[in-house]
Structure formats: C-alpha cells, structure tokens
Amino acid sequence: MNGAPNLLDLLEAAIEKRGRILTGGTDCARLVDGSGDGLDGVILETYASYWLLSTVTHHIEPELLGWLRERGVSCYWKRLDTQQMAAPVLLCGPEVSTPFLVREHGVSYEISFQAGYSQGLFLDQRDNRAEVRRLMRPGQRLLNTFAYTGGFSVAAAMAGAETTTLDLSQPSLHWAKRNFTHNHIDPATHHFCKGDTFHWLRRFAKQGRTFDAIVLDPPTFSRDENGKVFRVEENFGELAQLAAAILEPNGWLLCCTNFRQVAAPDFERKLLESLPHAMQSRQSRMPEDFTSDPYLKSVWLRQGSEKFEYPSS
Secondary structure, three states, rough: OOOOOOOHHHHHHHHHHHOOOOOOOEEEEEEEEEEHHHOOEEEEEEEEEEHHHHHOOOOOOHHHHHHHHHOOOOOEEEEEEOOOOOOEEEEEOOOOOOOOEEEEEEEEEEEEEOOOOOOOOOOOHHHHHHHHHHHOOOOOOEEOOOOOOOOHHHHHHOOOOOOEEEEOOOOHHHHHHHHHHHHOOOOHHHHHEEEOHHHHHHHHHHHHHEEEEEEEEEOOOEEEOOOOOOEEEHHHHHHHHHOOOOEEEEEEEEEOOOOOOOOOOHHHHOOOOOOOOEEEEEOOOOOOOOOOOOOEEEEEEEEEOOOOOOOOO
C-alpha cells in the first residue's frame, strides 16, 4: 500500500507542472505554491536561473535545504513577515550581487535580491500584464498608478501605447525607466509622476487630462507623504470614482487588490456601487502556477456601449 507522497516527490511534481509556463519567452514563475501543491508554508519562485524560497517560519526543513543544495542553483530565502519586511538572504549557491533580467512573454524586467522585501516584479500579475498589452492600441494612453517598477506601463508601451507611470517612490520610478530601456523603449517618450495617486487623479481632472486605460493596484495599506492612510476596504471606492472621472468614453479600468478579507464578488460589487454610472465588469483569475488561495482579486471595468473585450484568462 502506497503512503502519502514525500516532500521530495511533491517538490518535483510541482516543478514539473510549471514546465509549460517556462517556455515561449517566460523564465520566471512560481514553482511551488504552498498548500496548493501539498507543501504548506513553502513558496518557491524562479527568476531566470535563480530561485527565491519564501516561508513564514524561522527555519527550513533539513530535507528541503538538502534538496535545494543538490539542485546547484543560487537560492535566496525570504521570511514572509509584513512587520519586518527584510530583504532575502543567500541560502545556498553563488551570491547574486547585482540586478539581473528576467523574461515574461518576451518582455524583460529587472530583478534585484538586494532591493528589499520585494524583488521588482509581482509574478501574480503576469496574466494581467499580458492582457493589458493585448488590449492596448498604438497611440492610446494608459495611466499606471501605484506603479512600483512599472510592469503594466512597460507591457502597454510594448503595444505602442503612451504611458504615465505614477508612484510615491522616486527609486521605483527610476527602476521603471530602466525597465523601459531594457526593452529598447525610450523612457523620455513616456511620462513619470512622483506623488500620491489621489492627488494626481484630481490634478489630471482639473487639467482635463484623460486616459484610455487606468490600472489601480494599490497596496492593502499605505500612507502618503502627508501621513494620510489608505485602506483598500475603506478607500478603493473613492479611488475608482476619481479614476472613472478621467476615463475616455469606452475606456477601461483594471482594479486589483490582494486584501484577503474581501471576497472577489464583494470587491466587484463594491466597485460597481461606487461608480457614478453603470460599467461592464468581469473578473480574471490568477495565473495557473498560483495553485493555493486565490488572494488576488482583479476586476476589469469598461464604460460606454462598445463591447468589452473581456480578459482571455
């Protein structure tokens, strides 16, 4: 009688399932997604030829550590702790001391294990970035708020769109510009704004500046430069209202949150209730390598009578 699969069998099976993702111009993905792969508390991601292990515990099982060392790859370790938010540390293999590039659907993004708690690209947004690139048309204008390193901006620019990248962090905006350059796009032909998203949305409205598409992907909780607090459950509706006010007819919004205390149907309903006029809406699923809790909620909203090209995912 066969027993339950052991840790090594589960690791190998999880990685084998991701084989079809790591082809066709993509070399970054989640290899192991905790309970979704029968490995509670173990998250393993690959960034090109380097790995990142994330755990909620202070220790690593010896069997897991031995397996990682046997693979012969450079692997960093990060503790999932939003209170400490420390940068990952080298676990095994040669040190990766400088930023490097990964590929996602043929688009290059800069990654760094020395940058802090986040490494430069949220892998759970891979399908949404691809959808943004598919939906945008040459000459259209996209506003990417809470943009971090500009992943959505680069995806839209690859389709020929004119982009505006907005973030509170100047280092993140510099990183975003490098991501443009890595893809042979001149950042000088696009726009970069430092500051609070609420402030800029109101400012754009006063200027009469509009966009064909707007991405709203805020952190669950944040403070602006003046100490004002943003909470998804309290403030996302207002955020969506301000964005809708500067949206072109037949334009669309992508609204995302990883706030676990709100269910996807409730998030979609609250968005629709907050908007001053009716909009078409659809949700998209998380990428297939995210097999555990579907924590990321993504709602696409379009105004106007034109039929919405719903996300292919």
